[in-house]
Amino acid sequence: MSSYETHEYDVLIIGAGGAGLRAAIEAAVGDLKVGLVCKSLLGKAHTVMAEGGVAAALANVDERDSWRVHFADTMRGGQYLSNARMAELHAQESPDRVRELEAWGALFDRTQDGGILQRNFGGHQYPRLAHVGDRTGLEMIRALQDHGIHQGIEVHMENTVVSLLKTGDRISGAFGYEREKGRFKVFTAKAVVLATGGAGKAYKVTSNSWEYTGDGHALAYHAGAELIDMEFVQFHPTGMVWPPSVRGILVTEGVRGEGGILTNSEGTRFMFDDIPELYVNQTADNPEEGWRYTQGDREARRPPELLTRDHVARCIVREVQEGRGSPHGGVFLDIAWIKEKIPNAAEHIRRKLPSMYHQFRELANIDITAEPMEVGPTTHYIMGGIRVDPDSQMTAVPGLFAAGECAAGLHGANRLGGNSLSDLLVFGKRAGEYAAQFAMENGAVPIDESEIDTIAAHTLKPFENPQTDGNDNNTGPYDIQAQLQEKMQELVGIARSQESLTQAIEEIQNLREKAENVHAIGNREYNAGWHTALDLDCLLTASEAIALAALERKASIGAHSRDDFPEKEESGAGKYNTIIKKTDDGEMLVRREPIDELRADLQEIIDEMG
């Protein structure tokens, strides 16, 4: 018998980013007992790093904006693979969710008449992103955290969930460990919300931290939930490329929103050379018009730098591959040039983009008010994730809900910037609300003790595995993680093919065998190596799902590009989602599911918006 502490809740929320905090606040509205678990300290989740803003059709800056336009933009950005109901709810509810943050103390930048200011972002037709300089995520997570700590929620910081617990078909809780002493904890719950964020740590170049190991994806998958559209991984076009140790760190799209331009080694604004069909009507055809757009000219169309992320990333890769890249293998992103256009440009840049200014000055010795930055694509976000009911956010497992980056449906083949922070708020709230309702309508189920011993033994296995695997291969956790990251970057990156993906799946199998024997040194106290070893399970599962779904989709659409299938649609196949599920004998199986025709009123909106 393994020893563990037990904590009993009505609703358990796993993850304390924007989605988890919002869900917890909502679930705690009644007098339910709510527990919140997170791997880091409170307020340090990925949400804190978000820069550019949160998308909501408040229409404070341009009154032509409305939920209908936001809906149409989201659907177009997602190449019409998004779940339309989610896109509808998201566009309708995000304004209220943003306003509500002000009631909890958030302070967004202001318009002239004292309302919430909004900025331009890629793929959004009107200035739509409420923001605070370029630290919007910090403002959001702090507002939620500072409000949340007074709602009677019990927080377990620096605790990691390694398995969900089920009793029969229903979810009954979760099993995890606390970092400090490595002790086990069992959380019982009538309903569980997963809000664990993404899986970017599967790649070598990423804007994501150690936390993003696809835990929620793997936990849900093993519990019997479905994953949807896992092939869609967003490579953000602008990550830092130099110096090597900061490669991948994000450069906010806000730089381009404020007038920043992309140029190649020949000084050409290459984005003008390739404007996709779907966007021709909305895109400026000359630099002057593009500039006017960024300065709020309502008659101007947006510059091509603000096309969707998948497209901009591919254009950058093309420039580099064709020999027109910057010295360190990226392209140039220039905001300093605006001094030709406005007085006090340096001051303006520092005020609008303070953390970018700081980041480049401190980490790269570059003054962005005077020199261009070097940027290139970085793994940023996963559009795919846990499949949920669009209204309630419940998965196929009764009592198991998911929200935020780990859930999927809203973003389709490509997410628009700013649509994640709003996603967290809208669907975090819904998940909390429906999880609470589920908990009230369904009694507690006892947990299955025998299951716990098996999980506990598995969790301790890295300490018992021998240090080498007999073939003289290192079986250390960091080594295996690094090998996986190399392979995913190389084989399941921006350009994919049958060959690369088949090889990736093989490599993942090999690494899984190695991970079975992974060895952790030391003891259970705050042992980063052991934690990394345990995260490998999830990272491998998420990676396999990404590769398998990518193999299934024989087309190049949104963030998913196949060298061997350059067409957007496979001939004969209509629009579909890829669905991944664990079979009864433990195999990972992928299938396609056709997308239903749009509801007539929603189709009308799309037709009307052109």
Next chain:
Amino acid sequence: MSKATFRIWRGNSDDAQFVDYDTEVSEGMVVLDAVHRIQAEQANDMAVRWNCKAGKCGSCSAEINGQPKLMCMTRLDTVPLDAPVTVEPMRAFPIIKDLVADVSWNFKVKERMKPFAPRPPDAEDGTWRMEQEDIDHVQEFRKCIECFLCQDVCHVLRDHKLHDEFIGPRFLVYAASLEMHPIDTENRLEELKNSDGIGYCNITKCCTKVCPEHITITDNAIIPLKERVVDEFYDPIKKLFRVFSR
């Protein structure tokens, strides 16, 4: 590539000491990169907190050659590498293990402070009108990433261990962000004077010097709060005026 030595604090609250590690360093590296390399290659079980690697989350606070800093924002070309670089956890808090300090006290302090309490909305849609210039200062305070480096360096906490009587600069900044919030209606001056112990601060400005967000903690947050406390409790005319104007 060249080599450098890092002298890292290893151990838990019962038993700990510095251990030297040699590792490769290259252009552009920060201290956190070196620590990670050592962790991956020589000391898998080393405890260190980090998340964003870009100075945005406030996780990686430590003392580097005795200076309270974010490891992810301290470039190796700003520290002398001809002698071992010491890296140790924040000393104003108990140690959990290696570079990880027990900062839980900070979270408890915040919980007991009076939360934000807005006036009724100005507009029918439930929103408020605020001028940008009226919120500039509060936005400065809200830049805080809760790295707790200011808490680490403040002598009231670090040397005098008055954690029970003084909330420290971080939470004075927090109090200021609430007190100066244009739509907040709560009054926190009584607590600031008594349980929060604002009087312990003798304006040495050490906190301001280490703040990675460059928040002018003393001049913009603490001094104005001290003035409000003085006005409220020691200035009879202002007090009288307040009674009448209520």
